[in-house]
Amino acid sequence: MATKALREDRYKARIAQASKRLYTLKEGATYLGRSEWGMRELIWAGVIPVVKPQAGRKIFLDVQDLDQFVEKNKAVYR
Numbered sequence: 381m382a383t384k385a386l387r388e389d390r391y392k393a394r395i396a397q398a399s400k401r402l403y404t405l406k407e408g409a410t411y412l413g414r415s416e417w418g419m420r421e422l423i424w425a426g427v428i429p430v431v432k433p434q435a436g437r438k439i440f441l442d443v444q445d446l447d448q449f450v451e452k453n454k455a456v457y458r
Contacts, residue, residue: 401443402431408441412449422449 403411408428409419422428423439428449431440 402440403443403446405439405441408446411443411446 400407405416405419409416412419414422419428419441423430428441429445431442432438433440
């Protein structure tokens with residue numbers, strides 16, 4: 381019974397996250413299946429842009445930029 385509730389909670393969390401426009405670094409890394417340091421390297425290389433509020437140090441990643449990164453890096457292996 382507990383596993384069913386856990387699955388439902390995870391499902392609800394995914395639905396809530398899917399409707400977000402801006403992700404934290406950790407959420408963006410999870411979204412792309414990369415580590416946080418892997419995401420930082422992409423950001424530092426200028427591959428993925430960030431959203432940075434004028435006040436504060438925290439950065440955010442636009443889900444549209446993450447989706448665009450995925451589309452640009454699709455490849456077909458034969």
